[in-house]
Amino acid sequence: MVPPVEGGDAALLPEFPRGPLDAYRARASFSWKELALFTEGEDMLRFKKTIFSALEKDPLFARSPGADLSLEKYRELNFLRCKRIFEYDFLSVEDMFKSPLKVPALIQCLGMYDSSLAVKYLLHSLVFGSAVYSSGSERHLTYIPKIFSMEIFGCFALTELSHGSNTKAIRTTAQYDPATKEFIIHSPDFEAAKFWVGNMGKTATHAVVFAKLHVPGDQCHGLHPFIVQIRDPKTLLPMPGVMVGDMGKKLGQNGLDNGFAMFHKVRVPRQSLLNRMGDVTPEGTYVSPFKDVRQRFGVSLGGLSSGRVSILSLAVVNLKLAMAIALRFSATRRQFGPTEEEEIAVLEYPMQQCRLLPYLAAAYALDHFSKSLFLDLVEFQRGLASGDRSARQAELGREIHALASASKPLASWTAQQGIQECREACGGHGYLAMNRLGVLRDDNDPNCTYEGDNNVLLQQTSNYLLGLLAPRVQDGACFRSPLKSVDFLDAYPSILDQKFEVSSVADCLDSAVALAAYKWLVCYLLRETYQKLNQEKRSGSSDFEARNNCQVSHGRPLALAFLELTVVQRFHEHVHQPCVPPSLRAVLGRLSALYALWSLSRHAALLYRGEASDCGLTDRSS
Incomplete structure (x- = not known):
């Protein structure tokens, strides 16, 4: 269980230890504690404090300076740490719905410790778990406690070797057999192997597998998700008909085991179909609560957004870490000055400020956006769970899909550019491995690719x-959307006729x-x-x-x-x-x-x- 936070309010936001940054902190025009309370909220600060306090006291999370772990040892340790996070019960199933902002908060805390740990945790609990919850029905709720107890360990298998972002071309099939009331999951060839799937390489026992659903009469009803057991939970040996393997060492996030899998006529029960969007009767008839194909597609798009919204949070935490390192270094590193005897902190130079401070502002803006978009996603998933089949729900899915599809590129690119700028802004010292900037850069890099290439x-x-x-x-027709992100386009013609004139820099200091x-x-x-x-x-x-x-x-x-x-x-x-x-x-x-x-x-x-x-x-x- 979670250990209690010690002390009163002073323990929540203790004073910084005395040091070389005191002069800058004394010159601040605002209270950093007040800013922290406003941006995070007291409950969330206490939640984060609880997490960090637990990790600091747990020997499993102690770091060994200079120790380069082998790939296998790193992955083993990362899995044990992930298991320990679930044992602490930081986040219960109830919390995910009563206090949804605890989810990105936990992901960011784990990301500050190790990106591989954060990704491993979120792929199992949020991406795999969310897919089961939002795409399944009441018959699939029995999986939820098993997910949070790690009785089973999951992954999300969408991408194939030859088809990543082009989901319509995915070739894994699920043929329904009415004689046995089973689906036959099959990979026609190696190009249809599920590829780059996080957690699949070594540790996943179950996968949400996306396959094209076929019913008797050779009718195909498009891509649908299925829960498929890929390993024995006790031995971790592959299930019959499943060929599963590890991708090997990567450029970063090597605590995460990315893998591949092929299915040779693997039979799964009819109930393995996550049937929120569509179902198959025992006799083999396809049924769907959504008569409008476009509406069904919109709801399914929103269901695929959880991974991209999570990457947004991970990119933000990488940018936060890099900014904290570079700004603190810049405030203490002295170089040149008005006289030979007097050197000044490099943060005083306008060039250094121009390089770093915009990324600081970006960290605050993107952090707020990531939280608000996550709440939008929770609203959508609640609608799915309650059986909302309205046109608004479908449109909400399309809007979230559009926002998530662009927010992942913006956040991951901003973080990648910002980390590199921080590395260069720290000069030669920025190249030392001990400052984490290289690790942050490598671990952030896949954010630009997985869950969809940014440009695509x-x-x-x-x-x-x-x-x-x-x-x-x-x-x-009017421009209207559930989240109002496009409502301004209603004034489309008049906006294009506007001209903007500002007479001074001061006029621009209002973001309006x-x-x-x-x-x-x-x-x-x-x-x-x-x-x-x-x-x-x-x-x-x-x-x-x-x-x-x-x-x-x-x-x-x-x-x-x-x-x-x-x-x-x-x-x-x-x-x-x-x-x-x-x-x-x-x-x-x-x-x-x-x-x-x-x-x-x-x-x-x-x-x-x-x-x-x-x-x-x-x-x-x-």
């Missing part, structure tokens, strides 16, 4: 936006200014992408070719700008609430403005091109 995922978001614009152009510019930019990019798409089609390109030809210069920046706008919007609203303590309003307002302006500045060429084209200074057909 951005197409999901741009396609979502283009899909909203088409009905508007054709019949004047950058927010208005972002709305114009998204509207402009949406219009240009839509026009380019139609131009390609008129020239004879197929739909596939047209979308492909639009992606580099149009769809990709559209998706990124839309997600950045959403992050800026949510953080702006968060830091301008009436409940913000007066002493924090200035610093939070500056953080919001800094992130918004820094992000917007990377679109300067597009802003200029858009203004020029609207003034008739460029060839609009180009």
Whole structure:
């Protein structure tokens, strides 16, 4: 069980030990404790304190400086640590629904300790567990206590060797046999092997396997998830018909065992189908509560978002760690000065501030966004669990899918660029292994790839936006979405007619200014992408070719700008609430403005091109 937090409020946020950072802390215009309470909340701070206190006292989590563990030893230790986390019972099944923010909080705490541990834990409890809970029905609830007791250990098997992001081309099949009332899970060849599956290499006993569902009469009803036992929980030997193996050493996250599996006519009970979206009767008839295929697809998309939303939290924690290391080093490292006898901290140099402080603002903005998007995901999963089959629920799934598909690229790329900047900003000392920057960079790197390659995922978001614009152009439909992320597009024509003029830097220090510019930019990019798409089609390109030809210069920046706008919007609203303590309003307002302006500045060429084209200074057909 979780050990109690010792002491009173002083133990929650103790004073920092005396040291070289005292001078900077004394100059602060706000209370760091007040900021921590506002951004985290007292309950969450206590929860994190409980976790860290337990890890600090547990010998299993003690580090051996300079000890390079073998791959097998590292994975064994990581599994034991994961098991211990469940034994501490930091997060119960009830907590996941009563206090959902404890989930990303726990993931971030574990990520601060070791990214491999955080990923191993979340793949089992959140990705595998969430798939069973949200995609299954009452008959699958018996798996939930087994997941949290680690009686079984799970993984999420979607990607195949030859098909990753293109889920429609996945070739693993699930053929229903009415004579035995079983599904036959089969991999037609090695290219259809499930690949890169986290936890599958050594430790998973069960997998949520996505396969194309076939019923008698050779009718295929598309991709559906099945619970398949792949190993004996006692011996960890493969089950009959299952060939399972380990991917080997990777560039990072080597405490996580990524693996592959092939299925040779593996029979599983009919009840193994996670049947929230569709089911098969004992006689072999396919039934679904969703008559509208598009509605069913929207709900299934939202169900696949938990992994991407979790990666958002992991990327944020990597950026937080790197920023803490680089900023503290920059405040203590002295170099050059006004006289030969007087050197100043490198943090005083505008160049160092320009390199680091925007990433600090990004850490705050993305952290808030990750929490809010996780709550949106929980709302969606609650709807699934309650049997909500409304059009709103399906649209919520599509919107979360679009936001998650772009937020993973934005967060993982921002973290990767920020960690590298931190490494360089620390000079030669930044290259030492002991400072963790190299490990953070390597462990963050897969965030850019798994759960969908970043550039491919951005197409999901741009396609979502283009899909909203088409009905508007054709019949004047309104822009409305459950989370209101696209509602501003209702003013699409008038936003494009706006011009922005600021007379001083001070005018820009309100994130509302950058927010208005972002709305114009998204509207402009949406219009240009839509026009380019139609131009390609008129020239004879197929739909596939047209979308492909639009992606580099149009769809990709559209998706990124839309997600950045959403992050800026949510953080702006968060830091301008009436409940913000007066002493924090200035610093939070500056953080919001800094992130918004820094992000917007990377679109300067597009802003200029858009203004020029609207003034008739460029060839609009180009």
